[in-house]
Amino acid sequence: MPEAREAAVATVMALGLLAGAAGCSQDGGGAPTHLLDGSPAAPPPVVLDAPMPQIGTKADAVATSRVAKGSLAARCVASAPADTSHGPAVERIGATGVSVTFRTASALLGCDGDTDPGVGDSRWCGRALGRLEHGRLRDPRLDAAGCATPAGDTVAFAWFEPGPDTSYVAVGQPGYVEVYPVVAGLPVRISTTSKIDLQESRVRFDVSEHDAHGVLLGSSTLDARVAG
Amino acid sequence: MRATRSFVVGFILGVGLVAVGSAGAYHTRFVADNCNSAPPTPTSFITREGSATVALRARFEGYQWAGGCWNDNDRDDSPNDPHEDAATGGEGGDCSGFTFKVWRESLTTSDASFRQWGMLRYVHGPYTAASFKAGTGAPNVTVAKASLIKMDALASYGHIGLIYATNPDGTDRIIEAKGEDYGTDIWTRAYRGNPSYSGVRRTGWSS
Amino acid sequence: MSQRESLHRPPSIGRRRLSPVLAGLVAGCVLASLAAVIGATAVAQRSPAGARAIFDATHLPPLLRLQGEPVRLTYDVHCALEGVDDPEQSCDVSGTIHLRSGRHDTFRAIPLEPASTADRRELTVTVPANVASSREGFEYYAELREVGGAGPILVPGGGADAPHRSLPLPDPTEVDLGVHTFGSTARGMRVVSAPWGDGVSNVGLEPGRALPAIGASAFDVDDDGSVLLLDEAHGRVLRWGPTGTGPSSVQLSIDRRLADMALDDDGSIYVLESVAAQERTPLVRHFDALGRALRSVETAEPGPSQLRRGPRGPVVLQQPSHQWMPVAETGTPTAAPDQARRAQVGRPLRTGGEVVVLRRADEILVALVSNGRVRESWRVTSETALAEVQLAEPLGRRLVLVFRTYTDATGEFVVLALDRRGVATQFSTPTDEWAEAAPLGRFRISGRHLYRLGSDGSGAFVERYDMGAPS
Numbered sequence: 001m002p003e004a005r006e007a008a009v010a011t012v013m014a015l016g017l018l019a020g021a022a023g024c025s026q027d028g029g030g031a032p033t034h035l036l037d038g039s040p041a042a043p044p045p046v047v048l049d050a051p052m053p054q055i056g057t058k059a060d061a062v063a064t065s066r067v068a069k070g071s072l073a074a075r076c077v078a079s080a081p082a083d084t085s086h087g088p089a090v091e092r093i094g095a096t097g098v099s100v101t102f103r104t105a106s107a108l109l110g111c112d113g114d115t116d117p118g119v120g121d122s123r124w125c126g127r128a129l130g131r132l133e134h135g136r137l138r139d140p141r142l143d144a145a146g147c148a149t150p151a152g153d154t155v156a157f158a159w160f161e162p163g164p165d166t167s168y169v170a171v172g173q174p175g176y177v178e179v180y181p182v183v184a185g186l187p188v189r190i191s192t193t194s195k196i197d198l199q200e201s202r203v204r205f206d207v208s209e210h211d212a213h214g215v216l217l218g219s220s221t222l223d224a225r226v227a228g
Numbered sequence: 229m230r231a232t233r234s235f236v237v238g239f240i241l242g243v244g245l246v247a248v249g250s251a252g253a254y255h256t257r258f259v260a261d262n263c264n265s266a267p268p269t270p271t272s273f274i275t276r277e278g279s280a281t282v283a284l285r286a287r288f289e290g291y292q293w294a295g296g297c298w299n300d301n302d303r304d305d306s307p308n309d310p311h312e313d314a315a316t317g318g319e320g321g322d323c324s325g326f327t328f329k330v331w332r333e334s335l336t337t338s339d340a341s342f343r344q345w346g347m348l349r350y351v352h353g354p355y356t357a358a359s360f361k362a363g364t365g366a367p368n369v370t371v372a373k374a375s376l377i378k379m380d381a382l383a384s385y386g387h388i389g390l391i392y393a394t395n396p397d398g399t400d401r402i403i404e405a406k407g408e409d410y411g412t413d414i415w416t417r418a419y420r421g422n423p424s425y426s427g428v429r430r431t432g433w434s435s
Numbered sequence: 436m437s438q439r440e441s442l443h444r445p446p447s448i449g450r451r452r453l454s455p456v457l458a459g460l461v462a463g464c465v466l467a468s469l470a471a472v473i474g475a476t477a478v479a480q481r482s483p484a485g486a487r488a489i490f491d492a493t494h495l496p497p498l499l500r501l502q503g504e505p506v507r508l509t510y511d512v513h514c515a516l517e518g519v520d521d522p523e524q525s526c527d528v529s530g531t532i533h534l535r536s537g538r539h540d541t542f543r544a545i546p547l548e549p550a551s552t553a554d555r556r557e558l559t560v561t562v563p564a565n566v567a568s569s570r571e572g573f574e575y576y577a578e579l580r581e582v583g584g585a586g587p588i589l590v591p592g593g594g595a596d597a598p599h600r601s602l603p604l605p606d607p608t609e610v611d612l613g614v615h616t617f618g619s620t621a622r623g624m625r626v627v628s629a630p631w632g633d634g635v636s637n638v639g640l641e642p643g644r645a646l647p648a649i650g651a652s653a654f655d656v657d658d659d660g661s662v663l664l665l666d667e668a669h670g671r672v673l674r675w676g677p678t679g680t681g682p683s684s685v686q687l688s689i690d691r692r693l694a695d696m697a698l699d700d701d702g703s704i705y706v707l708e709s710v711a712a713q714e715r716t717p718l719v720r721h722f723d724a725l726g727r728a729l730r731s732v733e734t735a736e737p738g739p740s741q742l743r744r745g746p747r748g749p750v751v752l753q754q755p756s757h758q759w760m761p762v763a764e765t766g767t768p769t770a771a772p773d774q775a776r777r778a779q780v781g782r783p784l785r786t787g788g789e790v791v792v793l794r795r796a797d798e799i800l801v802a803l804v805s806n807g808r809v810r811e812s813w814r815v816t817s818e819t820a821l822a823e824v825q826l827a828e829p830l831g832r833r834l835v836l837v838f839r840t841y842t843d844a845t846g847e848f849v850v851l852a853l854d855r856r857g858v859a860t861q862f863s864t865p866t867d868e869w870a871e872a873a874p875l876g877r878f879r880i881s882g883r884h885l886y887r888l889g890s891d892g893s894g895a896f897v898e899r900y901d902m903g904a905p906s
Contacts, residue, residue, distance in 0.1 A: 105869075105892030106631075106640075106648060109385070127358040129385035131648070139293070145337050145354040146364035198335055199265075201352045227294035227322055228356055228386060234455035235462075242463020274523070277555050281515045281522035284489050288713070300487045303713050346520065347486070373843055374820040378493075378511065378555065386647050393493035393511070396757050398794035398823035398838070399874055401493070401738060408643045409692055410710055416740035416754055418874040421822025421839035421846045422866065424647065 031055055031176035032095040037116050041095060044179040049216035050170045050208050054177045055095060061088040061184040064102055072122055076100040076111035079127070088184045093117065095178060096155050097147065097191030107131050110189055112157040114147040130159060130187075137161055137187055142203055142224035144196060156196050156203040158224040159187040165211055172206035190222075201226035258306040259317035263297035263350035268343035273434040274332050276379040283330045283379075283390060283403045285347060286412050290320030291405045296329060297321075297350040298412075309408050320412055321352070323388045324360060326405040327381060328353030330390060331430040333367045340366035340431050357388040361426045373420050373427040381428040382419040388428070389419060488517040490526075490581050493755060494590050496599040498780050499793045499800040501814070506562040506601060508532060510547065510590065511555055514581050527582035530558045533595065537571035538807050542595060547577065562601075571807065572602040591756030592736060597778035599758075602791065604802060607812040610857050612849070615819035615840045620847055621862040623887060623898030627662045627675045629682065630894035631870075636682055638895050639668030640870065641692065648870040651895035653696040654888045656881035662897050664888075665696045665706065672696070672704060672726070685726040690718075695742040695873040697749050703729065705749045705763070707742035709873075716771070719751065719762045732768035735760055735775040741875040745783045752782070752875075759783060784829065792827045794838070801827050801836060801853075813853050822846070826878040830902055833859055835885060837878050839866070848877075850885060852902055860902065867891060 031053040032041050044056030064087070067073040073091050077100070089102035098113040112126035125147040130137045137159055144156040162169055162182050169180045169188045180188045195204040205222040290304030298319050299305070306318030321329060329351065332342045337354055345351055355365060361383035363370040376382065381390050382402070389404030392414050400420055405412040419425045493511045500506060514526040530547035547558035558579065566573045576598040578587040591599055629638040631650065640650040653665040660677035670691050673682035687706060695707040702724040711717045716737050721729040738754030748764040751774075758778035761769050769777070781789030781804050788805035797820060802812040815836065822839040825848065829835075833852045840849050852860035867889030868877075879886045885900040 107386075126364070127362060127385060128356070129358060131386070133642075141356070143356065143359070145356070145359040146362065198354065201335070201354050225294040226324070226352055226354055226356055228324060231455040235459035238456035238459025238461075239463035239466075240459075241456075242460040243466065244463075271523070275555070277513065277525065278522040280513050281489055281525070284491065284513060284515075285486060285522075300485065302487065344521070373841065384647060393755070394495060395740070395754065396496060396498050396793045396795075397752075397875070398799075398821060399740065401754060409641065413710075414738055414754075415709060416738060416874050418823050418839070421820075421841040422868060423841070423844060423846045424868075426843065 035093050035095055036098050036114075037093050037118055039093075044168065044181075046168065046210075046212070046214040048168055048170055048177070048179060048208070048210045048214040050177050050179075050210070051172070052177070053175075054170070054179050056179045057092055057094040057181075059090060059092045059181045059183045061090050064089045072098075072111075072113065072117040072124070073100045076109075076124060076127075077102060079111070080104055080109055087186075090183050090186050090189075091117075092180065092189055094180070094191055095173075096149055096193050097157055097189075099157060099189035099191070101159070101186050101189050103132075103186065108137060108141075108159065108187060110141070110143075110157070110159065112143050112147050112155075112189070112191070114149065114155050125155075126157060128157070128159070139227060140222060140224045141228070142201075142226050144198075144201065144203055144226055147191075149193060153193045154196050154198070155191055155193055156224075157189055157191045158203065158205060158222060160190050160205070160207055160222055161187045162209055163217060166209040166217060167212040168210040168214065170208045170210060172208075256306070256309075256317040258319040259292075259295070259297060259350055262299060262305075262319075263348050264346070266346055266349050268332075268334075268345045268349065268351075271332065271342045271344045274342045274430075274432070275434050276377075279330050279332065279379045279430075280392065282332070283326075283392070286321065286326055286330070286405070287403065287414065289412055290318060291322060291408050291411050292316065292318040292320045292325075293322050293408070294325070294352055295319070295321050295350075296325040296352040297348050300347055304411055321405050323405045324355050324357050325352035326412060327360060327388050327390060328355060330379075331367065333365070333430070337365040342432065357383050358385045360388050360428050361385060363428060367431050369429050369431055371427045371429045373425070376420065376427045376429070379430070379433075381430075382417075382425040383428050384419075384422075384424040384426075389417065485518050486515065486520050488581075488584070489513055489515040490528075490579075490584065490588060492577075492579050492588065492590055494577070496757060496780070497601045497793070498599070498791050499602055499604055499802055499812070501607070501800075502603045502605060503568070504603075505564070506567045507559060508547075508562060508575065508577075509550065509557050509559040510577055510579060511557055512579060514556070514584075525556060526584065528556065528558065528579060529582060530577055530579040532560050532575055532577050533598070534562065534566060534573060534575045536566050536569040536573050538574055538600070542575075542598075547579075568603075570603065570605070572600055574598040574600045591758055591775075591778065593756070593758070593775040593778045596776040597756075597758060599756075600780050600807075602802060602804065602809055604800060604809060604812040604814065607800065607802075607814040608853065608855060608857055610813055610815040610851070610853065612815065612817045612819075615817065615847070615849070615863075617842075617845050617847055617863075619863060620865045621900070623864070623885075623900040625896050626679055626886075626899045627664060627682075628894055628896040629664060629666075629673060632894075633669070635684060636673075638664060638666045638673065641668045649693055649872075650870045651888070651890060652693045652872045653876040654879065654886070654897055655696055655698045656879050656884075656886050657698055657702065658700075658881065660881065660884075662886070663696070663698065663704070664895065664897065665694060667691055667694050685722075685724070687720070687722050687726050688728050689720060693871065693873060695876045697742045697744050699744065699749065699766075701766075703766070705742060707734075707739055707751060709739075711737065719749065719768075721763060721766070721768070729766070730763075730768050732762055733771055734762065735771040735778075741873075743782060744785060746785050746787070750783055753778070759789075782827075786829060790827045790829070790834070792824050794821055794824055797821050799824060799836070799838060801834065803829065803834065811855065815851070815853075823875065825875060826880070828880050830880055830883065835880060835902060837885070848887070850900070862900075864898075864900075865889070867896075870895065
């Protein structure tokens with residue numbers, strides 16, 4: 001009987017350790033289980049040449065004139081300066097950040113969010129405007145001031161300009177890789193809660209670019225500073 | 229004789245190569261050679277008068293994208309900074325970095341208390357012009373434009389300037405870090421009535 | 436040397452020729468690198484870290500007022516000591532107002548008193564009632580001193596030669612606009628448009644990381660109706676003929692930053708730049724109609740805000756004094772000290788006299804003045820916030836007044852043609868300021884037309900409004 005008791009204690013301890021490890025992997029940088037809109041976090045449609053696990057984010061291009069009235073996206077588009085919007089607005093939903101990006105005649109406008117966009121009174125926690133010259137952004141327009149997780153950790157956003165053959169942009173996060181599909185040819189608004197240097201108002205994003213089959217095209221570090 | 233001539237030719241070539249290579253490098257050495265990361269001095273009160281002094285000490289000191297340090301010699305020590313390079317390390321702040329230091333804010337966005345930053349402390353702060361326009365952060369609050377007074381700000385999505393004085397014709401004299409080609413100075417502007425601009429105020433002025 | 440030997444010359448001879456060159460190259464690189472490092476270090480060490488002294492003042496002069504209003508003159512003084520980093524430690528300041536009734540009495544000195552405002556350092560004085568009530572108004576200037584510091588500063592800069600003047604309005608025509616209704620703007624006839632770009636018919640946007648966009652910063656209209664648009668980004672003026680033909684291009688040697696522009700009677704072009712060289716003030720440059728540089732002159736003060744045609748040449752509204760100063764007469768530049776001495780508070784008019792404008796809170800006072808006396812005046816009040824006055828200029832027997840009204844969400848320009856009875860014509864225009872222009876360069880009057888400079892995402896344009904035959 002003492003052996004049975006020892007076995008039971010060992011089993012309980014093992015189960016406890018496993019449960020603790022699972023909890024730690026969630027809190028201490030493991031892959032999230034849901035996106036900000038509450039939908040399950042799932043792998044991207046294509047497995048990328050990148051570390052695992054990989055979480056796919058949602059991205060949807062909507063004509064700026066057809067964004068759902070009263071929606072969070074509509075509130076972003078309505079904030080555009082006097083000139084008219086050009087082309088679609090891209091709405092993105094990730095694990096820690098949501099965003100809308102659209103173009104005007106000579107600029108890129110963006111709104112950053114840290115809450116479920118479907119909730120009625122949700123608001124944008126950050127905005128960005130990037131001047132375009134010859135169609136290219138002059139600066140990634142880092143926003144690291146107003147957005148935070150429920151636990152109070154800063155969520156930083158920046159634009160990443162993918163290469164012409166890039167179909168997916170992958171951003172290294174603590175314990176997982178967040179995958180952003182390139183949509184409508186617009187720069188990709190990426191977000192992170194890691195490698196944020198508040199002293200220098202600076203964020204480093206570890207980024208890789210992949211083609212439609214997931215093949216790695218290149219890796220880089222986007223070193224973005226708060227500016228302008 | 230021939231060898232001497234050859235040596236001289238090579239020498240001149242060498243000097244020329246280094247000169248061309250280092251000409252750009254010198255302009256980008258202001259931050260590296262002068263600025264520091266000294267901690268700010270907490271202070272219990274700030275006045276608009278004091279902030280105007282901070283602003284006037286940045287006047288004529290240039291402009292640097294993402295920048296935030298300057299001396300007070302009334303000249304831009306890194307003129308003609310290349311526009312394309314975010315890390316040119318030149319003198320001056322950009323519009324939001326300038327405002328952050330003039331308003332003596334904390335790097336922690338939830339902290340509205342006051343921090344006196346040294347002129348040569350290289351710091352930009354967490355806020356962009358768009359952040360200020362939205363009143364992001366504990367020290368910043370949006371206010372009606374008609375109520376703005378000295379050392380309040382007018383901010384658009386891409387720019388912010390501080391009111392220094394109001395003119396009899398209704399324009400404002402704005403002290404601002406305007407851009408690489410403009411530097412930091414005081415100009416008459418019509419920002420107040422421009423719908424792209426919002427009124428922003430730093431909280432906690434002593435009165 | 437036999438031919439065979441020359442063909443088989445040892446390669447070491449070629450290397451022997453290269454070696455001195457290489458040695459020289461290395462030596463040059465090393466020496467120049469050392470010099471660059473030492474030089475950069477030396478220059479860096481030249482940059483002083485200490486705080487310099489500051490002494491500056493701002494003042495909002497009561498250029499116009501209602502009869503019987505008490506007058507308080509206030510100066511906001513900024514003073515900081517050399518070497519003192521704490522900006523809350525300011526220095527002791529004092530000041531004296533020199534005041535006289537009318538324009539010819541002797542100035543009398545009255546000390547300024549510190550105002551009890553913890554947040555700002557102010558010196559102030561209440562104008563004695565007997566002076567304030569003078570029908571001729573009063574003139575004044577201030578001497579401000581840092582105790583124990585350098586010499587006084589004068590506000591305005593011309594001191595006794597060009598003091599501020601405050602005029603009472605004996606019986607202004609009252610115009611009450613009530614609450615402004617936004618959204619009913621009038622579009623003029625578009626007489627000029629130029630898309631953004633770098634082509635021969637395009638107008639450019641200034642390069643750089645600064646936002647917002649800046650371009651097509653000024654314009655003017657010739658007496659024959661030709662419109663000239665300052666394309667400062669490309670260093671030129673674009674000219675359209677009276678029937679809209681064009682544009683033709685006139686290259687100007689300017690600094691390619693935001694500027695104001697005015698034409699002279701002979702078709703020559705004046706450009707007021709907004710950025711000064713180190714320790715200088717901004718330039719007014721003069722070009723002939725073909726763009727050849729004639730002369731240039733520095734403004735007297737560091738903050739010029741507006742350039743206009745005056746009776747004998749261009750005049751510039753200069754800050755901090757907020758006075759109009761002649762910068763050239765019949766083509767001859769006016770040196771900076773003379774500009775300050777001949778400054779006046781009203782804009783001198785080509786038809787004679789001057790126009791004086793004061794926006795205070797939500798009202799605008801405007802007066803036509805000649806020989807120091809108010810001939811006609813108006814008081815325009817509004818329940819909607821008022822921003823800047825863009826233009827105040829006679830057109831026949833009327834005065835055209837253009838100003839901006841705004842809320843936090845929107846803004847429009849309001850155009851009034853005023854006569855002795857009040858408003859003869861009124862309409863609003865959109866602000867159309869996608870690109871930044873000279874702050875007070877958005878409107879011009881030529882003939883019986885009002886012209887407006889605007890811009891949107893596709894380019895810059897000028898629209899024209901018919902103000903009716905001058906009566």
